[in-house]
Amino acid sequence: MANVDIDLGKYSLGWSDPEEAVFKPEKGLNEDIIRQMSAIKKEPEWMLDFRLKAYERFLKKPLPGWVAKEKLEKLDFDDIYYYIKPTESQVDSWDMVPDAIKETYEKLGIPEAERSYLAGVTAQYESEVVYHKNREDLEELGVIFCDMDTAVREHPELVQEYFGTIIPPGDNKFAALNSAIWSGGSFIYVPKGVKVEDPLQAYFRINAENMGQFERTLIILDEGSSVHYIEGCSAPVYTTDALHSAVVEIVVKANARCRYTTIQNWSNDVYNLVTKRAQAYANATMEWIDANIGSSLTVKYPSVYLMEPGAHGEVLSVAFANSGQHQDTGAKMVHIAPDTTSLITSKSISKGGGRGAYRGLVRMEEGASSSKSFVRCDALILDSDSRSDTYPYMEIEESSAEVGHEATVSKVGEDQLFYLMSRGLSEEEATSLIVAGFVEEFTKTLPMEYALEFNKLIELNMIDAGAVG
Amino acid sequence: MQVLAGLGANKLLEDFPLIDNRNEDWKYIDYPQDLNDFETSVGEIHEPSLRAHIVINDHEYKVLKEHTDFEIFDVETFPSATIGNYSNRPIDRFVFQQKEKITSGVIIKTVSSTKEPLVIEIQSSGTNVPYIGVIAEDNITSSIEFIHTESSKGTSYPMIDYKISNNSQIDTYIIYNTPKSSKSITSFYAQIEKDSSLNVYCARFSSNFTRIRFDIDLDGSGSNFNIEAVYFGDKNGLVDYRIFVNHNTKNTASNMLLKGALVDESNSVFTGTIHIAEGAEKTVSHQINRNLILDKKAKAHSVPNLEILCDDVICGHGSSVGPIDEHLFHYVMSRGISRLDAENLLISGFFNEVLNKDKWKLQRAELLDTIQTKYESSIGAIKSCIKQ
Numbered sequence: 001m002a003n004v005d006i007d008l009g010k011y012s013l014g015w016s017d018p019e020e021a022v023f024k025p026e027k028g029l030n031e032d033i034i035r036q037m038s039a040i041k042k043e044p045e046w047m048l049d050f051r052l053k054a055y056e057r058f059l060k061k062p063l064p065g066w067v068a069k070e071k072l073e074k075l076d077f078d079d080i081y082y083y084i085k086p087t088e089s090q091v092d093s094w095d096m097v098p099d100a101i102k103e104t105y106e107k108l109g110i111p112e113a114e115r116s117y118l119a120g121v122t123a124q125y126e127s128e129v130v131y132h133k134n135r136e137d138l139e140e141l142g143v144i145f146c147d148m149d150t151a152v153r154e155h156p157e158l159v160q161e162y163f164g165t166i167i168p169p170g171d172n173k174f175a176a177l178n179s180a181i182w183s184g185g186s187f188i189y190v191p192k193g194v195k196v197e198d199p200l201q202a203y204f205r206i207n208a209e210n211m212g213q214f215e216r217t218l219i220i221l222d223e224g225s226s227v228h229y230i231e232g233c234s235a236p237v238y239t240t241d242a243l244h245s246a247v248v249e250i251v252v253k254a255n256a257r258c259r260y261t262t263i264q265n266w267s268n269d270v271y272n273l274v275t276k277r278a279q280a281y282a283n284a285t286m287e288w289i290d291a292n293i294g295s296s297l298t299v300k301y302p303s304v305y306l307m308e309p310g311a312h313g314e315v316l317s318v319a320f321a322n323s324g325q326h327q328d329t330g331a332k333m334v335h336i337a338p339d340t341t342s343l344i345t346s347k348s349i350s351k352g353g354g355r356g357a358y359r360g361l362v363r364m365e366e367g368a369s370s371s372k373s374f375v376r377c378d379a380l381i382l383d384s385d386s387r388s389d390t391y392p393y394m395e396i397e398e399s400s401a402e403v404g405h406e407a408t409v410s411k412v413g414e415d416q417l418f419y420l421m422s423r424g425l426s427e428e429e430a431t432s433l434i435v436a437g438f439v440e441e442f443t444k445t446l447p448m449e450y451a452l453e454f455n456k457l458i459e460l461n462m463i464d465a466g467a468v469g
Numbered sequence: 470m471q472v473l474a475g476l477g478a479n480k481l482l483e484d485f486p487l488i489d490n491r492n493e494d495w496k497y498i499d500y501p502q503d504l505n506d507f508e509t510s511v512g513e514i515h516e517p518s519l520r521a522h523i524v525i526n527d528h529e530y531k532v533l534k535e536h537t538d539f540e541i542f543d544v545e546t547f548p549s550a551t552i553g554n555y556s557n558r559p560i561d562r563f564v565f566q567q568k569e570k571i572t573s574g575v576i577i578k579t580v581s582s583t584k585e586p587l588v589i590e591i592q593s594s595g596t597n598v599p600y601i602g603v604i605a606e607d608n609i610t611s612s613i614e615f616i617h618t619e620s621s622k623g624t625s626y627p628m629i630d631y632k633i634s635n636n637s638q639i640d641t642y643i644i645y646n647t648p649k650s651s652k653s654i655t656s657f658y659a660q661i662e663k664d665s666s667l668n669v670y671c672a673r674f675s676s677n678f679t680r681i682r683f684d685i686d687l688d689g690s691g692s693n694f695n696i697e698a699v700y701f702g703d704k705n706g707l708v709d710y711r712i713f714v715n716h717n718t719k720n721t722a723s724n725m726l727l728k729g730a731l732v733d734e735s736n737s738v739f740t741g742t743i744h745i746a747e748g749a750e751k752t753v754s755h756q757i758n759r760n761l762i763l764d765k766k767a768k769a770h771s772v773p774n775l776e777i778l779c780d781d782v783i784c785g786h787g788s789s790v791g792p793i794d795e796h797l798f799h800y801v802m803s804r805g806i807s808r809l810d811a812e813n814l815l816i817s818g819f820f821n822e823v824l825n826k827d828k829w830k831l832q833r834a835e836l837l838d839t840i841q842t843k844y845e846s847s848i849g850a851i852k853s854c855i856k857q
Contacts, residue, residue: 402791
């Protein structure tokens with residue numbers, strides 16, 4: 001397929017910046033695009049093979065029939081750009097980042113975040129990581145934090161050992177799609193015993209109309225290490241559908257601890273279909289902290305496979321479904337070894353005709369003796385047009401395992417509103433405050449800037465259904 | 470048969486997809502192999518229990534004794550389609566076959582209020598599909614009891630339809646205490662009108678395959694549906710509950726409390742959906758499923774779903790699966806009671822949360838006895854499971 005020259009910057013919807021992409025193939029996906037992309041990235045042969053096999057799987061796999069069928073059927077796989085390379089090469093200094101890209105980041109607040117304390121920045125702009133910086137002391141400790149493409153080139157032995165093993169391409173249609181056309185994403189390796197004190201951060205956004213974003217993240221924590229990774233997403237408002245289909249694989253070895261925080265704030269037309277899975281080994285802890293705001297459809301169930309005794313998994317998720325949005329989120333905990341524990345806390349808010357759903361699975365395999373799991377789902381429905389669903393699957397094949405599940409669905413209490421309004425707050429402000437309180441459990445896990453930004457997003461969602469993006 | 474004329478009209482068996490485990494409604498179970506196109510058959514007739522007013526077997530239904538508060542009609546000759554609001558009722562390949570293959574059926578109409586239940590014994594030796602329609606008129610308080618006993622040796626696929634008019638309350642007991650050879654799949658549909666309630670009390674002690682699916686439409690304001698259930702699974706028995714409650718209008722309520730204990734290689738499934746339709750404000754709904762797993766090979770699957778399409782509702786569900794809490798053991802054993810006796814006590818206590826209620830007073834003693842017998846016969850297995 002020939003490269004197509006596009007007159008960039010010819011539209012100005014939302015605050016999307018003029019595009020300056022250097023390579024932009026046509027819409028749609030075929031083997032040629034995959035080969036061409038792999039060649040541009042100078043990938044080894046095995047990766048190209050992996051991609052092509054995954055592409056075959058993608059073609060064969062049906063769309064899932066059990067979630068948001070109507071919306072998924074509207075997805076036109078031939079009407080999407082699968083790979084765009086935004087700048088000629090990566091840069092390692094903020095000054096070298098093109099101005100247009102910088103401005104976008106400034107609107108998202110990245111420079112401040114970086115200046116304050118964040119350890120490293122990998123910002124994904126369109127498909128390729130364009131800016132990436134590692135703090136020197138991290139490098140000294142042997143921590144590798146780079147984009148996935150660099151990792152394939154520079155750390156092939158590590159990548160090859162784990163890539164596609166936690167989430168094989170055949171797992172589901174969208175994992176297959178990602179495996180075929182993945183681009184960008186982060187790679188983190190933390191060596192034995194190393195504890196990364198400050199969070200590592202990457203900021204994603206989509207900027208080309210009708211562009212899919214298929215980042216691939218692989219995190220490997222060696223024994224006794226720990227890391228907190230923060231992934232934030234933001235996309236400007238477009239009128240046509242964009243597809244975001246990421247795959248995140250994490251291996252948490254014995255006694256290690258990983259926290260993966262996501263704040264996703266997609267524009268209202270994005271399909272966000274993500275597969276996230278971690279394997280936790282002996283006495284390791286894996287925590288997914290996940291906020292989903294915006295998007296037309298989000299389908300995401302972060303999961304933890306508890307492979308060895310003492311492993312612990314946690315998912316804390318918040319979903320805000322506003323007008324026209326369907327948030328189908330949840331968590332999966334698969335207990336394979338004895339004495340493993342897990343905790344799922346889910347908070348969903350539906351407003352203006354939005355649909356929020358919790359769909360989760362707790363599975364106790366035979367032999368997962370004395371394992372324990374608890375699931376708590378709370379839903380808040382803010383008006384009579386909205387919808388809230390809860391689908392908690394519990395499959396228990398082990399007698400000594402203990403599993404509990406509690407869920408409540410309610411609206412904002414009249415008495416709470418009365419209490420706040422009698423102190424001079426408007427109904428809107430009062431509701432906003434109550435919603436912020438409802439999700440506080442989530443907010444308090446975030447670093448301060450993120451907590452502020454998140455509360456701001458909630459506020460914006462409360463005021464005007466279409467304003468966030 | 471006019472009563473069921475509207476159900477799956479103009480459809481053929483081939484129009485329905487095959488029943489298999491991938492289908493959400495049939496997940497987690499090994500259902501009888503021939504379920505996709507079963508055949509009815511007849512076997513011997515057993516002596517009915519003394520309490521029964523009506524007995525239904527492979528051949529026919531028989532009225533054994535009169536109950537003055539009910540009128541009984543043959544489904545074949547019943548004049549009108551008073552029962553089914555079939556536009557709402559879900560129909561799959563199994564329900565369609567039930568309708569096509571009914572072996573005998575009765576329509577029961579309440580005449581006056583009563584506290585004395587009408588007892589219907591469902592027997593089987595071959596494979597039968599009994600139909601029981603219940604029509605409750607306005608302002609009636611009444612009670613019906615379905616019993617499956619030692620005489621349910623074969624396979625039975627009962628189809629039960631309720632239509633409850635305004636301001637009535639119907640208590641329904643469904644008791645299974647069947648032998649190992651017994652299999653049963655029940656489809657239970659109810660349409661409940663204004664200010665009426667249906668209370669179902671279900672006890673299942675079965676060593677084989679029992680499945681019951683409820684589809685409840687709460688169509689009238691002030692209507693409500695309650696189910697309290699206890700089950701004790703042993704051998705390689707399956708206790709399968711699928712409960713779908715549709716709150717179609719304002720001010721409706723539903724309450725589910727299901728408690729079960731599992732020993733040997735038994736298996737329990739509870740899936741249910743509370744669906745609160747658009748505009749069904751002021752709905753109150755609670756769904757609780759508790760499973761005690763007392764044996765290494767026992768399994769439980771619990772999927773309590775909620776679908777809520779409006780605000781201003783109170784809705785909650787909880788479910789748990791696990792062995793008896795160690796704290797409870799500690800509490801009881803610190804009073805000088807042995808581990809095994811403590812377990813026995815705690816199991817009784819677990820079930821008593823349900824059985825101690827007034828509505829169970831007629832059945833309580835017998836049910837606790839059955840639980841005790843089942844428990845004692847599995848005690849060897851339980852011992853091996855106790856944590857030292």
